[in-house]
Amino acid sequence: MKWTGRFSGYQAGDLRRDLISGCIVGIVAIPLGMAFAIASGVKPEYGLYTTIVAGILISLLGGSRFQIGGPTGAFIPILLAIVLQYGYENLLIAGFLAGVMLLLMGLFRLGALIKFIPRPVTIGFTAGIAVTIFSGQIAGFLGLEGVGRHEYFHESMLDIARRLPTLNVFSILTGCVCLAALLITPKILPKVPGSLIGIIVSTLAATWLYPGEVATIGSAYGAIPGGLPRLHPLDLSWDHIGSMLQPALIIAMLGSIESLLSAVVADGMTGTRHNSNRELIGQGIANIVTPFFGGIPATGAIARTATNIRNGAVSPFSGIIHGVVVLLVVAAFAPYASNIPLAAMAPILMMVAWNMSERKSFAKLLRTRTSDTFILVVTFLLTVFTTLTTAVEIGLVLAVLFFLKRMSEMLTVDKVLPDPASSRKKVSAHTVTEEHDCPQVSIFTVNGPLFFGASQTFADFGARLERRDLRAVIFRMSQVPLMDTTGEANFASLVKCLQSAGVAVIVTGLRHQPHRLLQKTGALELIGESHLFEHTGEAIEYVLGMLDKDKCLGCRHFAFSECAGFCGLAAAPASPTAAAAAKAAEPAFGQQRPKPSLH
Structure with missing residues (x-):
């Protein structure tokens, strides 16, 4: 059989490499999918369904040979805000509309326009998202009781401060065990996913050493159902669509940025070149289909894409295999995931926040002391203390104004x-x-x-x-x-x-x-x-x-x-x-x- 396009030159020997990389990335994606879903204010199984459906479709239809799609940390503040304000059902509608927008962006060949978003704006809101994710895990790490979910950073911090007397020593111990595994595993077993080891070790510790002392996924969200994802109908009436257009636009914009950045990283690691418009089309179709299975919005995941490449991926088959692996694990072992302590999920997301924080680029831009520094700081602070929508809008306006000023001075x-x-x-x-x-x-x-x-x-x-x-x-x-x-x-x-x-x-x-x-x-x-x-x-x-x-x-x-x-x-x-x-x-x-x- 002769392969063409992204599968050009594919041979039987390449399938073995794709199987290995796909299995490894699939195992990595399981704890992350649950953690991202919980942090976004929805049940953990919805993160797994997103990993399965969107992961397979993005790899199958996208424009990058190595892209791994699924729920990501960048979406957490946006999705949580939508859930708190509109509810889970409307989040699915917003994801569907975002998929339509991404599909249209790809069909109208707007992929190149994403490159014109100024770097200070992207670094600013990425660092702000990282702070939001990290701070959102403090309550889970400490095992605080009665802490609600809040849209704004200062509200969350005030609530955490009020609930500090309720901290749970066993939750802290569980979180520290998971964190230690996350830090040690890459040094001792670099091929083994640290997040998986962290969850297994911390779950065993909580189950054997102090049973019933920490909150688990099962106690907080109920048992994770096994089997295949079921169809989830959407109410696509105009009343729901009209109210979700603005949230959908933000999801589409951030999703396009994240997916194309991930594709660019993959290009740099492999020497290949992705098709940005086809990538947006693949992302769009994935986000249109995923809500009908209860899944949340998805995009290209930089860390999982890099893991896919480092483990020898050759073609998009590795991404398809990664989704199939998650599906098989969910079908066979989903009930066991109910015993995972919530405190074990917090360090995983804290590490995600630390890795995505762009701290080196942030510090470098701060040292330049130029108008870009001002744009960076304003975008970062607005992302943390207001909403990502406000931050991006004002960041872009400031970037345009400073650009016009510099051009006029020329x-x-x-x-x-x-x-x-x-x-x-x-x-x-x-x-x-x-x-x-x-x-x-x-x-x-x-x-x-x-x-x-x-x-x-x-x-x-x-x-x-x-x-x-x-x-x-x-x-x-x-x-x-x-x-x-x-x-x-x-x-x-x-x-x-x-x-x-x-x-x-x-x-x-x-x-x-x-x-x-x-x-x-x-x-x-x-x-x-x-x-x-x-x-x-x-x-x-x-x-x-x-x-x-x-x-x-x-x-x-x-x-x-x-x-x-x-x-x-x-x-x-x-x-x-x-x-x-x-x-x-x-x-x-x-x-x-x-x-x-x-x-």
């Missing part, structure tokens, strides 16, 4: 003249001084994007340009890569103002995009085709023919090499007066007193 308008020291007569700003500046011709180099963010800069420049004896202005625009309609309107307004004052406007080096825009708006017709030049030298020759020669007589600025002829020095006899005048002009060319740029 626009400069420098007055220039030919440099006598240059063999090719190139123009430069340092040659313009009070004693060396043509009264009738001004040349300006416009450098940077001419867009709405820089409109005030260009407007201020135009207001300072008015001069009665000016005959022509040359705008050198080869360094203007972009012009929007606001920039075009300001530029056209300046052209009209100058032309109404009798000043000819010459434009050189106009690039393709600005040229096309000016052509569409009619501004090129306003300027005139005869006033458009490719090179500055051609434009200078043209405007020198427009000068008022009477005003050139007696001028001692000598801004251009032709000026000596215009003011009569070239035709005059070599009298002491003429020679002195010519000599007096020489230092002006070399003066280094620059005229400030207009920003």
